Amino acid sequence: MIDYSVLPAFSVRETSAVANEITIRQATLADARGIADLVNLGEREGQLLPRSLASIRATIGDWIVATNRGRVVGVGSLVEMNHALVEVRSLVVAPEYRQFGVGGRIVNALVEQARARGRPTVFALTRAVLFFEKLGFIITDKENFPEKVWRDCSICPVQFACDEVAMVKSVVSQQ
Numbered sequence: 808m809i810d811y812s813v814l815p816a817f818s819v820r821e822t823s824a825v826a827n828e829i830t831i832r833q834a835t836l837a838d839a840r841g842i843a844d845l846v847n848l849g850e851r852e853g854q855l856l857p858r859s860l861a862s863i864r865a866t867i868g869d870w871i872v873a874t875n876r877g878r879v880v881g882v883g884s885l886v887e888m889n890h891a892l893v894e895v896r897s898l899v900v901a902p903e904y905r906q907f908g909v910g911g912r913i914v915n916a917l918v919e920q921a922r923a924r925g926r927p928t929v930f931a932l933t934r935a936v937l938f939f940e941k942l943g944f945i946i947t948d949k950e951n952f953p954e955k956v957w958r959d960c961s962i963c964p965v966q967f968a969c970d971e972v973a974m975v976k977s978v979v980s981q982q
């Protein structure tokens with residue numbers, strides 16, 4: 808069992824009162840509705856692909872949530888591309904909880920989950936390049952992820968004008 812509470816975040820603001828009230832943990836089915844609401848928000852902000860409630864429920868073991876007094880205030884998931892590669896997907900923090908280190912803690916928890924599963928490489932397609940760089944990800948070529956392109960980009964409305972950057976982190980070297 809991974810203890811997500813001990814994982815570091817990088818923001819100095821993580822020491823604030825708000826951040827101290829946040830719990831980072833594995834999602835349960837009781838969180839599914841709260842997860843869907845936040846993913847819908849991220850979709851409306853133009854940052855996330857849609858995820859149905861049914862798909863969230865079916866993959867609930869792949870989700871990490873941040874909660875504050877029982878409310879889901881941040882979410883992120885892992886999506887397996889193949890036995891060696893997992894994607895950080897559907898990462899979003901409620902606007903009023905941003906800039907407190909919550910997003911960084913969720914990503915670190917997902918990276919730990921990937922490591923626990925023996926997946927050596929984690930990647931993200933994102934516009935939040937600085938955010939991921941601070942978490943140890945580096946920019947790479949999108950062509951390195953053909954599974955992602957064929958499986959998911961085909962449903963994206965801006966697939967032919969994609970401005971997302973592919974970023975990757977090796978989890979093997981940290982063992």
Ligand SMILES: CC(C)(COP(=O)(O)OP(=O)(O)OC[C@H]1O[C@@H](n2cnc3c(N)ncnc32)[C@H](O)[C@@H]1OP(=O)(O)O)[C@@H](O)C(=O)NCCC(=O)NCCS
Nearest residue numbers: 818854898899900905906907908909910911933935937938
């Ligand atoms: C991206 C997101 C998850 C970050 O969550 P957060 O809880 O605010 O992140 P943290 O507090 O851990 O980290 C904040 C740091 O990341 C940087 N950062 C946050 N969002 C960023 C963005 N969109 N682009 C570049 N850097 C960003 C901030 O500059 C900040 O750095 P600082 O502490 O040096 O000022 C949040 O802004 C969000 O939900 N955005 C909308 C959805 C989205 O873009 N998801 C990413 C899709 S891959």
